[in-house]
Amino acid sequence: MLNNWNLLSEDLQLILSREAMRRAMEAVATQAESLAGEMEVGRLADRGGVDALRLLAAVMRVNGDDMGGPSGQA
Numbered sequence: 001m002l003n004n005w006n007l008l009s010e011d012l013q014l015i016l017s018r019e020a021m022r023r024a025m026e027a028v029a030t031q032a033e034s035l036a037g038e039m040e041v042g043r044l045a046d047r048g049g050v051d052a053l054r055l056l057a058a059v060m061r062v063n064g065d066d067m068g069g070p071s072g073q074a
Contacts (some may be wrong), residue, residue, distance in 0.1 A: 008066070013063045025060045026061070026063070028057075029058075029061050032054070032060070036050045036054050036057075039053075
């Protein structure tokens with residue numbers, strides 16, 4: 001296993017970075033959707049957050065899709 005980031009080519013570093021960012025954005029979007037769902041069914045107090053969370057999820061996903069570059073199994 002390669003244990004030094006600097007030994008990777010710049011192209012591979014970019015691919016891995018983009019994929020990591022895409023996965024992080026999807027994780028945040030998924031959590032926002034989950035929280036919104038919990039609020040809708042009454043398990044969490046809704047203080048106007050459902051729409052904001054769904055907007056955050058949508059923005060994260062759109063921005064993730066717009067990152068460009070290859071994505072796949074990194």
